[in-house]
Amino acid sequence: MKTIFIAVFAAxxxxxxxxxxxxxPAPLQSTAAGTAIVESSGGKQIGYAGMLLDQPVVVQVNDxxxxxxxxxxxxxxxxxxxxxxxxxxxxxxxxxVTSTVQLGQQGGxxxxxxxxxxxxxxxxxxxxxxxxxxxxxxxxAQLNAQYxxxxxxxxxxxxxxxxxxxxxxxxxxxxxxDTLNKxxxxxxxxxxxxxxxxxxxxxxxxxxxxxxxKSDIAALVSYIRAVADPPYEAGGLVYAQK
Amino acid sequence: xxxxxxxxxxxxxxxxxxxxxxxxVILLVLLAVAPAKNYFSEWRHYQKxxxxxxxxxxxxxxxxxxxxxxxxxxWIPEQQVTDRCTTCHLGIKEASLADVSSVxxxxxxxxxxxxxxxxxxxxxxxxxxxxxxxxxHSATEQxxxxxxxxxxxxxxxGQCHLENQTGTPFLNQGRQLIxxxxxxxxxxxxxxxxxxxxxxxxxxxxxxxxxxTTREWVYAWIKDxxxxxxxxxxxxxxxxxxxxxxxxxxxxxxSTPLEPPLxxxxxxxxxxxxxxxxxxxxxxxxxxxxxxxxxxxGMMVGGNVGPELTGIGTKAKPKWLQDWVAxxxxxxxxxxxxxxxxxxxxxxxxxGFLESKTEPDFVxxxxxxxxxxxxxxxxxxxxxxxxxxxxxxxxxxxKPENFAPELSRIGSKPLNQLIFVEGVEHSLPGYVAGxxxxxxxxxxxxKMPQFKFTPQQIDAVTTALLALTDRAQSQPPTMRIASxxxxxxxxxxxxxxxxxxxxxxxxHMINGHGGDMAPDLTWxxxxxxxxxxxxFLKNPETLRPALIRRMPKFNxxxxxxxxxADYMMTVYQTPEFDRDSLPVSQFNPVQVEQxxxxxxxxxxxxxxxxxxxxxxxxxIGPALAATGKRFNAAWVYHWLKDPxxxxxxxxxxxxxxxxxxxxxxxxxxxxxxxxxxxEAMKK
Numbered sequence: 001m002k003t004i005f006i007a008v009f010a011a012x013x014x015x016x017x018x019x020x021x022x023x024x025p026a027p028l029q030s031t032a033a034g035t036a037i038v039e040s041s042g043g044k045q046i047g048y049a050g051m052l053l054d055q056p057v058v059v060q061v062n063d064x065x066x067x068x069x070x071x072x073x074x075x076x077x078x079x080x081x082x083x084x085x086x087x088x089x090x091x092x093x094x095x096x097v098t099s100t101v102q103l104g105q106q107g108g109x110x111x112x113x114x115x116x117x118x119x120x121x122x123x124x125x126x127x128x129x130x131x132x133x134x135x136x137x138x139x140x141a142q143l144n145a146q147y148x149x150x151x152x153x154x155x156x157x158x159x160x161x162x163x164x165x166x167x168x169x170x171x172x173x174x175x176x177x178d179t180l181n182k183x184x185x186x187x188x189x190x191x192x193x194x195x196x197x198x199x200x201x202x203x204x205x206x207x208x209x210x211x212x213x214k215s216d217i218a219a220l221v222s223y224i225r226a227v228a229d230p231p232y233e234a235g236g237l238v239y240a241q242k
Numbered sequence: 243x244x245x246x247x248x249x250x251x252x253x254x255x256x257x258x259x260x261x262x263x264x265x266x267v268i269l270l271v272l273l274a275v276a277p278a279k280n281y282f283s284e285w286r287h288y289q290k291x292x293x294x295x296x297x298x299x300x301x302x303x304x305x306x307x308x309x310x311x312x313x314x315x316x317w318i319p320e321q322q323v324t325d326r327c328t329t330c331h332l333g334i335k336e337a338s339l340a341d342v343s344s345v346x347x348x349x350x351x352x353x354x355x356x357x358x359x360x361x362x363x364x365x366x367x368x369x370x371x372x373x374x375x376x377x378x379h380s381a382t383e384q385x386x387x388x389x390x391x392x393x394x395x396x397x398x399x400g401q402c403h404l405e406n407q408t409g410t411p412f413l414n415q416g417r418q419l420i421x422x423x424x425x426x427x428x429x430x431x432x433x434x435x436x437x438x439x440x441x442x443x444x445x446x447x448x449x450x451x452x453x454x455t456t457r458e459w460v461y462a463w464i465k466d467x468x469x470x471x472x473x474x475x476x477x478x479x480x481x482x483x484x485x486x487x488x489x490x491x492x493x494x495x496x497s498t499p500l501e502p503p504l505x506x507x508x509x510x511x512x513x514x515x516x517x518x519x520x521x522x523x524x525x526x527x528x529x530x531x532x533x534x535x536x537x538x539x540g541m542m543v544g545g546n547v548g549p550e551l552t553g554i555g556t557k558a559k560p561k562w563l564q565d566w567v568a569x570x571x572x573x574x575x576x577x578x579x580x581x582x583x584x585x586x587x588x589x590x591x592x593x594g595f596l597e598s599k600t601e602p603d604f605v606x607x608x609x610x611x612x613x614x615x616x617x618x619x620x621x622x623x624x625x626x627x628x629x630x631x632x633x634x635x636x637x638x639x640x641k642p643e644n645f646a647p648e649l650s651r652i653g654s655k656p657l658n659q660l661i662f663v664e665g666v667e668h669s670l671p672g673y674v675a676g677x678x679x680x681x682x683x684x685x686x687x688x689k690m691p692q693f694k695f696t697p698q699q700i701d702a703v704t705t706a707l708l709a710l711t712d713r714a715q716s717q718p719p720t721m722r723i724a725s726x727x728x729x730x731x732x733x734x735x736x737x738x739x740x741x742x743x744x745x746x747x748x749x750h751m752i753n754g755h756g757g758d759m760a761p762d763l764t765w766x767x768x769x770x771x772x773x774x775x776x777x778f779l780k781n782p783e784t785l786r787p788a789l790i791r792r793m794p795k796f797n798x799x800x801x802x803x804x805x806x807a808d809y810m811m812t813v814y815q816t817p818e819f820d821r822d823s824l825p826v827s828q829f830n831p832v833q834v835e836q837x838x839x840x841x842x843x844x845x846x847x848x849x850x851x852x853x854x855x856x857x858x859x860x861x862i863g864p865a866l867a868a869t870g871k872r873f874n875a876a877w878v879y880h881w882l883k884d885p886x887x888x889x890x891x892x893x894x895x896x897x898x899x900x901x902x903x904x905x906x907x908x909x910x911x912x913x914x915x916x917x918x919x920x921e922a923m924k925k
Contacts, residue, residue, distance in 0.1 A: 048412070050392030050393030166860055206846070216408075219409075
């Protein structure tokens, strides 16, 4: 009787041990520690749900005097569904760690976290914001690239010269949350559909309501909301009505 | 132990009354198993969680009214959809649940389709009839199609939508890559509507390769095409040095001289090429509309229609280059490159300029001994084995049929028909992406070469391939949105001949045939005035200052220009209205002035257009300062009323003008007759 018990117990233990493979990366042996972790590049990108971001995320570990620290361990983490390659690494000779990021399956904002430890073992964290576009925002992004971007984006590329400087009233870039977040969805739909004069603004913003469909315009609004910086808060309208 | 068991038996089944009682209890317990399993089932657990969630919300009453307990099912027999996903995913139709953190109960993001018409598994895959999370989402022994990862979700759209859609950039990109990297030279892809995917990469014929380039260049190219040009679509076959030596030996050996032979440039024009003149002729001819070249700052400038020219002097033999610049039809009758009518001096100048663009490092370390017959024979065998003739014309090798597996249903391929290797995720998307990423990882003897794709391009190609499902093939035709197919339109007569020689269709679309790099000319004869057209063909002015891609100067003769202008003015007319129906003489100065005000105030046209070079700066649309010389008034009027009706897809917004407004604006625009843009720029 006893022997059977022990055998079963052992087998159970063995099975439990085998089935739970650890997903945690092996801890890194850091050879140095900094006092601060900062973002070098790769934040505030606009990507697509489930896709790799165009640019990798690069973070740097610095010491108290602000110079780069090589050999400090940096760990990346994020909401479920986000994956990093590599998820953890030691800083290189310029004090940096580079990781490519695949966003999760849902559209929305993602807060990525990069952690390192200082000499006393205290955790130093850095938050990096990224944006994933869902289906409707993707439609908006495509329409934006076709119709809006030439006036609303101050950046020029060799393929596309920005028209913003040629306008007497400067349009708002869509990332300009400080201004655009104050406008209601209805106002945005009105100004896109009927042009600037619909809200007593410049006629240099033409009406698109006879060129784009209603769902196109809704998609543009959802894109504008998705990329707003600071982020757009829908503001509990649903509850207010009740 | 034995005694204990015996005692237990006696206790339960010792006499008939005990036996009856015990058997009844056991039967009851057994009968209770099914209801208990049901009661404790996973989906009930989710429904309870959901109710708990909504009861805490402000709109609980509405949400509870929408809630229906029990197993839910979407059944669409004609699409073979039996989806019970909504048994647990209870909030997908509730707009107020868009912010819920649990994915299971969140509102489905906005999509153009109704759940009740398409179900869930049509796009997401997975096992629709299952009622446990594990079975519905994952691959099981009986079910091989798990949920599609979100990054490939556009594959769902691609099963019915064969056309390019605004909302599916990755699917569009993947399909474009499959076409432009020539995947279908080897793989057959038959789409659901019965059409075949045809490649558009136009790999060159190698029948006269020795006229064009050297064996050393061919060797270095085969070893690593992207080392010569980063944008090259030719894949890498990872040939060993010896194999590359033998293939290059064979390719040069099979080459026959072009018939009639390359034309040497006349001796008297063999003046030393002036580099400045060459640069300016390259610019004037707008070679950069199609060809990229690295500039002094190391930046790649130019289009990707033709090959990159940064190292063309290393690649092309001078004699071939002269012949090609003079008339590309001679070497390749099927080329997309127009026949510029350069004179001998211009040919020498441009050739000299191109010859100076070298990359000596590319062939610096290539030292090949003269080829032996054995090497040539071995090279031919390698060319056959690797399917070179699938893409390239080669003397002595026929294009192989079905060289690679058909991919028409790759998106539904059963996993048991696939061979996985270490490091490749055991799933269909994992397999397909693995094959696209690194085909030779699946076995060194496999023939598929290594294409140069970025990780993002790999995802895009995988998305497009995963759209090729059984469902895509068996879908009722009414469900399918066909792709826009090129028509076989060809202009007739002398003008048609001329237009083909000039390769107008490489850039312009006419009657559904041609490229999309330049404006559609289907109704150009209604739009423009003949004098303007002839002037433009003689010396194309800049219409859109912000564009890199411009109409080249072809050095046409007056007779050729007349032929083209006559044809275009006669044939390319819209049936919708008469181009002479709005004579300019009808307009009076009051209308012109009203139009001016509408232009600058109500419609603010100067935001995008230039009517007056002194004051206006709008950079998006074409300059309008010479509208009165360029267009017909009727065209301008109808354009203003509804631009998309005349040119679908134009970004000019429809401003919903009244007839009077459009008439006044037309009057104003037709009064603008200053010189062309270049003339005005000079001032």
